[in-house]
Amino acid sequence: MQYELRFPVEIEARTDEEGEPDFVFIWPDGQTLGLEVTEAGDEDYQKWLTETEDLREEDSQEELVTELPQEASTPRTVSEIKKSIGKKVKKFDRGDYRSPLACDLIVYDNTAWGGFLDQQQLLQKLGRPNDLIGRFRKVHIVFGDTVILDIFGSGPVRVDLSDQYEIDYARWIFDQIERLRRGATQELDLAHIAEELEDLGKSERRALASHLKVLMEHLLKWQLQPLTRSSGWRGSIENARTEIHELLTESPSLRAHLRNSVSREYGRSRLAAARESDLPFEVFPEECPYTLEQLIDPEFLPGGEGSGAGDDQ
Numbered sequence: 001m002q003y004e005l006r007f008p009v010e011i012e013a014r015t016d017e018e019g020e021p022d023f024v025f026i027w028p029d030g031q032t033l034g035l036e037v038t039e040a041g042d043e044d045y046q047k048w049l050t051e052t053e054d055l056r057e058e059d060s061q062e063e064l065v066t067e068l069p070q071e072a073s074t075p076r077t078v079s080e081i082k083k084s085i086g087k088k089v090k091k092f093d094r095g096d097y098r099s100p101l102a103c104d105l106i107v108y109d110n111t112a113w114g115g116f117l118d119q120q121q122l123l124q125k126l127g128r129p130n131d132l133i134g135r136f137r138k139v140h141i142v143f144g145d146t147v148i149l150d151i152f153g154s155g156p157v158r159v160d161l162s163d164q165y166e167i168d169y170a171r172w173i174f175d176q177i178e179r180l181r182r183g184a185t186q187e188l189d190l191a192h193i194a195e196e197l198e199d200l201g202k203s204e205r206r207a208l209a210s211h212l213k214v215l216m217e218h219l220l221k222w223q224l225q226p227l228t229r230s231s232g233w234r235g236s237i238e239n240a241r242t243e244i245h246e247l248l249t250e251s252p253s254l255r256a257h258l259r260n261s262v263s264r265e266y267g268r269s270r271l272a273a274a275r276e277s278d279l280p281f282e283v284f285p286e287e288c289p290y291t292l293e294q295l296i297d298p299e300f301l302p303g304g305e306g307s308g309a310g311d312d313q
Contacts, residue, residue, distance in 0.1 A: 008268065019096040021103050028267030030281065034103030036136070040077075040084035041110035074118075077111045078125040085132050085139060092135040102137040109143045119143050119158075128152050208247050208254055209261045215240035215295060216262075216269035220284055223302035225277055234301075241298055248296075262288055262295070 009027055014020040021034030084107055088097075097103045122143075129152075132139075138150040149157040172189070179187045218236045222229055248254055266288040274281040294300045 008264075010268065010272075019091075020099055021097045024100055026271065028271060030271060032100040032102075033137075034097055034100040035106060036088060036097050036103060037106045037108065038084055038088055039108040039110040040081040041112070073113070074121055074125055077109075077113055077117055078122060080111045081107060081109065081122070081126065081141070082129065082132065089132055089135050097136075105136040105139045107139065107141045109141060119146065119148065123148065123151060123156060126151060204247060204251055204254060205257050205261075208244060208258060209265050211240045211243040211247070212258065212261055212295070213265040213269050213272070215244065216266055216288060216290070217272045219290060219295075219302055220269060220273040221277060223289075224273075224279060224283060226303055237301070238298070241296060244296060258296075259292055262292060 021036040023035040025033040
């Protein structure tokens with residue numbers, strides 16, 4: 001099964017769940033991909049980083065003079081990266097990170113000198129160690145602003161993340177505001193500003209789609225789990241309809257978008273409803289069983305309003 005980062009996608013954080021990957025990507029068609037994140041770097045260097053950061057917090061006004069750990073070398077950095085991957089491989093072999101059908105591993109290079117060494121040379125030295133491959137679907141590594149995808153694959157892909165707009169959105173916003181205030185229009189990032197202005201209109205459509213997804217999810221649970229109906233489900237249905245009504249009132253042009261969004265969002269609603277129930281995925285209809293008029297009708301509930309097995313009679 002092939003996986004790629006395509007949208008729409010839900011991302012669940014599972015960092016507090018033992019044996020689970022840090023994140024899980026979930027697509028509307030039911031595909032899942034785990035993502036475990038770790039860092040490479042020996043304990044002495046991590047201790048040095050912590051101590052240096054503590055000093056900066058205590059006295060940020062004075063220039064700090066600190067010494068980096070010695071033994072700057074490619075072999076040592078490669079060894080630390082392999083060691084980091086090896087720890088995750090051992091946990092994988094013990095049964096961790098297997099709840100999705102596949103799981104990727106991202107290694108953040110936090111070694112003492114990795115960021116100053118030749119990345120291509122580091123990759124060549126890493127090679128394709130037999131004891132580290134075959135568990136995780138792909139292993140990726142982050143060197144500062146650079147991500148190298150599938151480092152043990154036949155053709156690793158290098159991605160540059162140094163674009164400030166992509167990496168630090170808040171900083172970019174303040175930077176553009178500062179340039180506008182001093183009249184430096186020639187320095188403005190016009191391409192990205194145009195994207196942001198365009199996105200202002202998209203935000204309402206995203207909000208509409210989100211409320212629609214929640215509405216259909218709880219309608220499905222209400223219909224297919226009559227014995228476990230609750231006031232919480234009823235409240236979620238009413239709240240979603242209220243939000244949709246307010247958006248349509250403020251922006252009537254969204255009505256056309258609402259109709260088009262039903263089929264797109266239903267797959268996500270179906271998947272979410274199935275995950276939160278004890279019912280098999282196949283029980284939930286492949287197509288949305290409700291008309292648009294029923295979805296926005298404040299009085300409509302599939303199977304009636306009450307609780308109990310007799311509601312769907």
